[in-house]
Amino acid sequence: MPSSAVERFILIKMQVSTALDHIYLLNKNQNILIIGAGLCGSLLALRMAQRGYAVKLVEKRPDLRKEEQDAGRSINLALSDRGLKGLRLAGVEEKALQLCIPMLGRMIHDKEGNTFLSKYSGRENEYINSISRPGLNMLLLDEAEKMPNVELVFNKGCKSVDLQKASATFKDYVSGGEVSYEGDVILGTDGAGSVVRKSMFNHKKFLFSFSQEWLTHGYKEITIPKAEDGGYRTEKGALHIWPRGEDMLIALPNLDGSFTVTLFLPYSNSDYCFDTLTTPKMVMEYFKKEYPDAVSLMPNLVEEFFNNPTGPLGTIKCSPWSAYGKTLLMGDAAHAIVPFYGQGMNASFEDVVVFDEVLDRFSSEENSSWETIFQEYGKTRKKDTDAIADLAVDNFHEMKEHTASPLFQQKRKLETAFEAEFPQEYFSKYSLVTFNEDITYSEALKKGRAQDKAILNLIADGKITESMDLSKKLDIVKRETIEVLHDDDVISNL
Amino acid sequence: MPSSAVERFILIKMQVSTALDHIYLLNKNQNILIIGAGLCGSLLALRMAQRGYAVKLVEKRPDLRKEEQDAGRSINLALSDRGLKGLRLAGVEEKALQLCIPMLGRMIHDKEGNTFLSKYSGRENEYINSISRPGLNMLLLDEAEKMPNVELVFNKGCKSVDLQKASATFKDYVSGGEVSYEGDVILGTDGAGSVVRKSMFNHKKFLFSFSQEWLTHGYKEITIPKAEDGGYRTEKGALHIWPRGEDMLIALPNLDGSFTVTLFLPYSNSDYCFDTLTTPKMVMEYFKKEYPDAVSLMPNLVEEFFNNPTGPLGTIKCSPWSAYGKTLLMGDAAHAIVPFYGQGMNASFEDVVVFDEVLDRFSSEENSSWETIFQEYGKTRKKDTDAIADLAVDNFHEMKEHTASPLFQQKRKLETAFEAEFPQEYFSKYSLVTFNEDITYSEALKKGRAQDKAILNLIADGKITESMDLSKKLDIVKRETIEVLHDDDVISNL
Structure with missing residues (x-):
């Protein structure tokens, strides 16, 4: 090993988290081009750097640690066990937990403003967390940037990918010019609208x-802003839901005392829909009728309704995820899902875990190629991201x-009782998906359904x-x- | 009504089939541009002309009645009740039946060359038909051409569609130039690779x-050519199948004594696959091992294997099928399916029936617009084409x-006995799909599964x-x- 490589290796070893018990030498001189520095791309960059690869991480947006974020789009997210496992792998779980607000269950709000809490699990330690998307993204970028073998590039939007050469052309949004980067491989983590994926499609x-x-x-x-005393205007430790059959409002807490509320509404063909809610009067009429207890919590409702964008809700699946052993899609670029299971980010972080395991498995094999690794990753992972995509659509309903x-509520009540009384024996579908990261999504889907x-x-x-005994019911x-x-x-x- | 319109109406009335008991006046001066003159497009053109519309039917290929067909691609197809219903609607069922060879069941060939017939139904009158694709297409073009209000245009390939204007640009393959046509509406029947659909996608x-x-x-x-005495080299009245787990050979009879055989084989990752069958020796080895009784029937096996193209097998679904009340997708353009239920053409012909019914329903309404009609058609039809797409993939397996x-064979035996003994009481999934056109595909899927x-x-x-009594079993x-x-x-x- 040439001394410069040794030095570099030692340097890397010094930098990586103490959570890691070994360092990988495999392919450490290989260059990995990661396109997209969102949540998946930045965790992946960090982890690949920890494994010893030279990583270039390219992002089309400005560095979000320096410029303000887009308003009105997925400000907070639900982080749960599968996501935490990914963060743990890269040694950043503890730091992420500091950004988290635990949510113990769904707080259901009916039309009269009555509420009841439907716990996510009968087990004490099973809850999900509300976390700020930009906050977590900044943390991951900070951690990646600390690695000597990660180069961060912002303001460069991918225009096209040469799949066979692992090279990509980017538009430089600052200079207006174009630039090309090449790696030994490209990992495409450029989200639901992935340009890397479009190159495969075309x-x-x-x-x-x-x-x-x-x-x-x-x-x-x-937004539900923080209360005047700086506290929360409604229960902090829950994911709030106002279920109304066709429509729904949900709210997740933020660290600053506010909540981010999301309205899910049909585009058209409904009494109240985005096509018809075109005046402040109609918006207020709709909210007062359907969500009376929420209206008083949202002083800027009308203004935000008309200023914030309306986002679409889509599921994207594709196959194969890799081409020529040179380019691989991961995260939302490979499998965008609707947000109703709170698993989008978690699934993407789990991608990093599964990819890491595949790299481990092949690290001892002499002739393992990227092609083999990419194919094995796809074979291992695809059925599970398909499963969570389908589960997320189910959960929309x-x-x-x-x-x-009432029937569904009876079921949840029974399941919560099972989980409290027989915590080692019963796991609801929600628990299997959310709190049992050792079970794959596809197993959770099969068993849970x-x-x-x-x-x-x-x-x-x-x-x-x-009248039956609970253990009899479980039997x-x-x-x-x-x-x-x-x-x-x-x-x-x- | 101006006299020219009256004259035109009388002329049309004289031309249409006697099978029709009434003629529609609705929208008769409207111009319909149909893109794609395959099976669906030509039946649709015929039917829309019978309803009194002015139809321009544009096809990218040359007139197949004058030039030779592509070799090696879906030479014959299975025509069954849903397709016949569409042909009946347009008054061409009898003529089509003259091109048909009834197939009473699946003739299963095992590796030792043993055969047994698994009938499609226990009812005598339930069978499917082998029909030549170009033969039927020519018949439909002939019938459409007889209508004074149909204009046929060949050698013009659609390049793009202006969805909002119902206009399309075509490349003229003879002159090399470009031409644009406009209609009051466009019906896109340009098949699985539909350019009309791509315009919607983009x-x-x-x-x-x-x-x-x-x-x-x-x-x-x-090809299995005809026997030297001009007869058939194997049983004429059956759809032959050589099921081999991963691979499969099927054969359908042609009127001239030949059979068209189709090999279904993995592209890769299998001992025998298109990637590995690269020499005549390997092709012969594979066929002799897997299909010994078929080899002797195919004297040109090796030559044809290397000369004929390898086609992909895909399912295409999309939604919405229409845009701006100006453009509608029908047939394979809207829902391409794999061929394993023998329902591709039948589903497309049933599209014409369903569309015709929607036109009937709206013909009495004063303010019915194409937009309403297209949306109603999509709402009525989509769940059924989704169902047959899924059923066709099931049938692949x-x-x-x-x-x-053995378990599956026991099921089929039992079902055939039910259908023979209790013809009014039991219908297998296959019968529900294939022989019961009054039940929708989605109902057939639900009940059949x-x-x-x-x-x-x-x-x-x-x-x-x-030992049980058959009626007891049915109960x-x-x-x-x-x-x-x-x-x-x-x-x-x-």
């Missing part, structure tokens, strides 16, 4: 499966309609009655779940 | 959901794997035994099917 030399599915609803963000249904089907049918058919649910899984398996095993 | 002013999903397999056509499974799940589980769990299956549907409904009705 490349006609291989079959690229692709889907973009839009919901009939859009979203708009509104669950949140806006089902949370208000079977369980839901079993419980809902048992309650609907009167096979579980109030019946377990047996019925096995039955449901068995019936499905006969077909899938044909 | 149009950024509305949210366009879109998916293209490729199977891991491709297909290649090979059924044909290549399940037909060889529930029935399959019920039967497979009953057999696997030993709840149906050989059990019916009850279990209701149970399966009920269990699913609890969730969908939440």
Whole structure:
């Protein structure tokens, strides 16, 4: 090993988090070009640098640590176990937790302003966290920047990618000129509107499966400012939901005492929809009718309604994620999902964990190529990001309609009781997805859906009655779940 | 009514098929530009002309009645009840039936060359037909051309569509120049690679959901020529299948004594796949090993294998199908499906039936606009084309794997017995899809899948035994099917 490489290795070793118990030498002189420095790209850059790669991280927007953020777009997010696992891998979990506000359950608001808390789990330690997107992104950029083998480049927007050469052309938004960068490989983490993915879509030399599915609803963000005494105007430790069948309002707390509220509303073909809410009068009429207790919390409602953009809600899936062993898509670029399971960021951070595990698995193999690694990663990961995409769409319906249904509420009550009484024996679908990062999303989907089907049918058919012992109820649910899984398996095993 | 319009109306009335019992006056002076004169476009042109519209039908290929067809691509197709209903609507069913060869069931060939016939139905009158794609297309073009209000234009390939103006630009493949046509509306029937659809995809002013999903397999056509005595080299009245798990060969008869064989094979990652079958020796080795009884029927196997193109197998879905009340997608342009249910053409012809019904429904309404009609058509039809797309992918697995499974064979045997003994009481999924055009594809999917799940589980769990009376078996299956549907409904009705 030439001395400069040794020196570099030692330097890197000194910089990396103490959470790491070993340092990887594999491919350490390889150059990785990461396109997109959002949450996924910056965590990935940090982790790849920790593994010893030379990383260039290119972002089209200005450095968000220096310039102000876009207003009105996904200000805060739900961070849960899968995401935390990714942050832990890169040694930044503790710092991230300092930015978090725990949310213990869904606080459901009915039309009369009554509220009740539906806990996320019967287990004490299972809750999700509200975290600021720019706050977390800044933390990750700071950590990545500390690495000597990470170069950050801002204000350069990717225009096109040469998939076979792992090179990309960028527009420089400052100079107005163009620049090209090349790596040994490109990792595309440029989000739902990924230009790297579009290069694959438009490349006609291989079959690229692709889907973009839009919901009939859009979203708009509104603010509940902090109270005059600096506190929170409503319960801090919950994710608030105002379910109204077709429409829904949700609110997540911020560290400064405010909440970010998101309205989910159809674009059209509904009494109240973005197409018809065109005057301040109609907006107020709609909110007063549907969300009376929320209106008083949002003093700037009308102004924000008309000033903030309306965002679309889409699911993007594609396959393959890699081309020529040179370019790989990760995060939202590979699998954008709707926000209703609070798993978008978590899934992207889990991508980094899974990719890291694949790199581990191949680090001991002599002839492992990027092509093999990329293919193995896709094979391992794709079924799980498909699963969370589908679960997130399911949850759209669950949140806006089902949370208000008596049958659904009975189910949740029963599940919370199971989890409190038998914490090692019962995990709801929500728990499987959110708090059990050792189970894959696809396993969580299969088991969770079977369980839901079993419980809902048992309650609907009167096979579980109030008077039964809780352990008896659990027995019946377990047996019925096995039955449901068995019936499905006969077909899938044909 | 001005006299020229009256004259034109009389002229049209004289031309249309006697199968029609009334003529529509609605919108008869409107101009409809149909892009794509394949099977769907030419039937649609015929029918719209019969309804009194002025139709311009533009096709990028030369007139296939004058020039030779592409070799090696979907030479014959399965025509069944839904397709026949569309042809009947336009008064051309009888002529089409003259081109048909009935296929009564699947002739399954095992590796030893043993065969057995698995009938499509226990009812005598339920069978599918093999028909030549160019033969049927020519018939439809002939019939459309007889209409005074249809103008056929060939050799003009659509380059782009102005969705808001219902105008399109075409490249003239003869002169090399460009030409634009405008209609009151455009109906895009330009197939799976639709340029009209691409204009919607690239149009950024509305949210366009879109998916293209490729199977891991491709297909290649090979010929079994007619026998030396002019007859058929194997059973004429069946769809032949050589199911081999991952791979499959099928064959459909042609009127001239030949069969068109289609090989379905993975592109890569398999012992035998398109990537590895690169020499005549390997091709022969593969066919001799997997399809020994077929090899002797295909004297030009190797030559055709290397000369004929390898086609991809994809599903395309999109939404909305229309834009601005000016442009509508129909047929494969709106919903391309894989060929494994033999329903691609049938679904496209059924599009014409459904569209015609929507036009009927709105013909009496004063203020009906194309926008209303297009939206109503999409709302009515989309769930059904989604259903047949999914059923066709299911059938890919059924044909290549399940037909060889003992459990599956027991199910088919039982279903055929039900259909023979209780023809008014039992319809298999295949029958519901193929022979029951009064049931929609989505209803057929729901009922058929529930029935399959019920039967497979009953057999696997030993709840149906050989010794039982057939009517007893039917009772059990019916009850279990209701149970399966009920269990699913609890969730969908939440």
